[in-house]
Amino acid sequence: MTDTTKQPANARIEPSKQGYWAGVARDGNKMGFWFVLPTLLLLLFIVIFPLLMQLYLSVTWWTPLEGIPWYRAWEVFSWGENYWFQLTDPRVWGALWRTILIMIIAVPAQFFLGMALAYLFMDNFPGRKVFYSIMLTPMMIVPAVVGLMFFLLFQGTGPVNAHLGLPSTFSWLTDVNRAMISVIIADVWQWTPLMFLILLAGMLGVPSDQLLAARLLGGSNWQNFLKIILPRMKAVIIIALVLRAVECFKIFDLIFIMTKGGPGVQTETISLFLYKQTFGEFEWSYVAAIGLTILFVLSLIAAKGLAYMAKKNG
Amino acid sequence: MKASPSAVALKYFFVLLASAVVLYPLLWMVTMAFKPHPEWTTVAGLTWFPQNPTLQNFEFIFYGEAEGLVVSLDRTISGPLFASLVTSICGTLLAVVTGTLSSYAVVRFGLAKTLPLSVLQLRLFPPLAVMIPVMVMWAFLGAVDTWWGLSLIYGIVTLPFAFWLMKTFFEEVPVEIEDAARVAGCSYWRVFYRITLPIVKPGLATCALFVFILNWSDYLLALLLTQKEWVTLPVYMATLTSAMGGQMYGMKAALGVIAAIPPVIFGLMIQKHLVRGLTFGALKQ
Numbered sequence: 001m002t003d004t005t006k007q008p009a010n011a012r013i014e015p016s017k018q019g020y021w022a023g024v025a026r027d028g029n030k031m032g033f034w035f036v037l038p039t040l041l042l043l044l045f046i047v048i049f050p051l052l053m054q055l056y057l058s059v060t061w062w063t064p065l066e067g068i069p070w071y072r073a074w075e076v077f078s079w080g081e082n083y084w085f086q087l088t089d090p091r092v093w094g095a096l097w098r099t100i101l102i103m104i105i106a107v108p109a110q111f112f113l114g115m116a117l118a119y120l121f122m123d124n125f126p127g128r129k130v131f132y133s134i135m136l137t138p139m140m141i142v143p144a145v146v147g148l149m150f151f152l153l154f155q156g157t158g159p160v161n162a163h164l165g166l167p168s169t170f171s172w173l174t175d176v177n178r179a180m181i182s183v184i185i186a187d188v189w190q191w192t193p194l195m196f197l198i199l200l201a202g203m204l205g206v207p208s209d210q211l212l213a214a215r216l217l218g219g220s221n222w223q224n225f226l227k228i229i230l231p232r233m234k235a236v237i238i239i240a241l242v243l244r245a246v247e248c249f250k251i252f253d254l255i256f257i258m259t260k261g262g263p264g265v266q267t268e269t270i271s272l273f274l275y276k277q278t279f280g281e282f283e284w285s286y287v288a289a290i291g292l293t294i295l296f297v298l299s300l301i302a303a304k305g306l307a308y309m310a311k312k313n314g
Numbered sequence: 315m316k317a318s319p320s321a322v323a324l325k326y327f328f329v330l331l332a333s334a335v336v337l338y339p340l341l342w343m344v345t346m347a348f349k350p351h352p353e354w355t356t357v358a359g360l361t362w363f364p365q366n367p368t369l370q371n372f373e374f375i376f377y378g379e380a381e382g383l384v385v386s387l388d389r390t391i392s393g394p395l396f397a398s399l400v401t402s403i404c405g406t407l408l409a410v411v412t413g414t415l416s417s418y419a420v421v422r423f424g425l426a427k428t429l430p431l432s433v434l435q436l437r438l439f440p441p442l443a444v445m446i447p448v449m450v451m452w453a454f455l456g457a458v459d460t461w462w463g464l465s466l467i468y469g470i471v472t473l474p475f476a477f478w479l480m481k482t483f484f485e486e487v488p489v490e491i492e493d494a495a496r497v498a499g500c501s502y503w504r505v506f507y508r509i510t511l512p513i514v515k516p517g518l519a520t521c522a523l524f525v526f527i528l529n530w531s532d533y534l535l536a537l538l539l540t541q542k543e544w545v546t547l548p549v550y551m552a553t554l555t556s557a558m559g560g561q562m563y564g565m566k567a568a569l570g571v572i573a574a575i576p577p578v579i580f581g582l583m584i585q586k587h588l589v590r591g592l593t594f595g596a597l598k599q
Contacts, residue, residue, distance in 0.1 A: 144533040198589060
């Protein structure tokens with residue numbers, strides 16, 4: 001009791017072991033059970049059972065078109081050939097590559113733009129509040145609507161071509177290379193604000209006395225940024241990048257509305273590919289297999305990442 | 315520290331530039347909603363503001379027909395708008411109620427220590443990678459294209475946000491207050507319901523608005539799990555073209571504006587807590 005130095009920083013949230021909370025271990029658990037129950041039921045409903053079903057379907061040839069109910073999918077057992085097939089399917093690898101391409105271009109772009117913006121908004125200036133609200137708007141707009149907005153902008157007869165003095169035959173969304181560029185621009189437009197918001201919160205969390213001291217000591221703005229601000233934002237930066245990377249991997253709405261994955265498969269990401277397999281080809285067992293593989297790989301990455309973070313934090 | 319005038323000017327230049335970039339696509343869509351057909355494209359010249367402002371786009375989506383338009387619509391906005399509202403609200407209720415209860419149990423009773431991370435995992439995977447069994451289940455249960463089927467999945471996918479957001483709000487409630495109430499003879503439920511809940515009320519409201527925005531913004535799940543009756547606003551907006559043939563830019567823009575308004579308003583209302591919500595409570599402002 002005397003040694004308080006060993007208390008973790010967030011000790012306040014640990015229930016004190018006196019009074020009310022002493023009884024928690026006894027009857028509080030019973031009470032708490034009822035609090036957790038609805039969530040547990042939802043999780044059971046949406047995780048355990050569907051996972052088993054997905055595993056089951058993925059080792060068959062089952063599709064919803066042949067009139068076999070899903071529980072009799074064993075009649076078309078495939079010995080897991082779906083798993084083998086996905087490894088040699090160029091469309092899977094293509095979609096994966098394009099997803100990663102969008103990720104490695106869009107996320108850093110959002111990061112640097114967001115960082116620059118956050119730096120602009122670090123100090124107070126007249127009109128800051130208004131501009132701050134404007135900056136946040138894109139990420140609050142329904143992604144499908146953002147897709148529509150950029151769909152309209154990038155039409156041959158849209159304002160982008162008019163401004164750039166390009167003819168209306170100059171296409172963006174149906175061009176092999178520019179379709180991808182358009183999609184990335186739209187994603188950057190929508191999600192830079194998120195980076196901005198998170199990074200600004202982190203930047204404002206840098207102790208102002210340290211910053212002031214550095215300024216008084218004559219460090220240039222750039223030096224202060226590199227030596228004082230950046231190192232203290234490490235955790236925030238990691239959070240922002242991970243969040244965006246995860247969301248970027250899931251990207252669907254924007255692309256689906258802007259290009260439908262086209263022209264051809266030029267903007268087809270993993271999600272778009274899975275959607276087309278689901279509703280174009282109705283190869284549901286194949287989608288189940290690919291989905292499970294993605295699940296497995298992402299979980300592995302997440303587990304590794306968490307373990308790494310835990311190790312770093314001691 | 316006083317910044318030099320040139321530095322201030324530079325700052326404003328960049329801030330204005332960024333604002334212009336943000337507003338450019340928005341402005342095009344918003345003005346498009348009020349433009350008549352000839353101004354939808356730049357064929358007759360680029361016009362930023364409608365030369366002949368009109369409400370016929372809105373009229374068209376609300377009544378299915380409008381003056382001066384030969385086409386008509388067999389399905390107006392009212393159905394999808396209603397569907398969006400009902401499913402978003404029900405999904406929000408489900409997520410907030412279950413998330414609040416379970417996060418309280420985790421924070422106060424120290425129960426289910428692995429729950430936070432397993433809940434978070436729900437957000438890790440692309441929905442399409444895990445949707446096959448869900449669609450099979452939904453078909454099996456007759457939940458496809460029903461309000462409760464869509465609400466249920468909304469509640470589940472936004473549960474992580476509700477859970478983590480409420481967790482941070484509960485962690486801010488001093489445990490001593492609850493101790494006192496407990497000592498005074500309140501039952502656990504009473505402590506939670508009469509003491510803690512009122513304290514976190516602002517947080518609860520924030521959480522509800524935040525989750526509502528997420529549900530309202532969904533496109534993919536509605537696309538997968540609805541067909542006709544309960545098609546939501548974004549899906550309706552996207553399918554407007556295919557139903558009619560020809561691009562209905564103005565009507566789509568009008569729909570886009572309508573769909574965009576609630577999240578923007580709510581988002582600005584809870585601006586202070588956006589960081590917390592979006593980072594699952596890892597960061598506070």
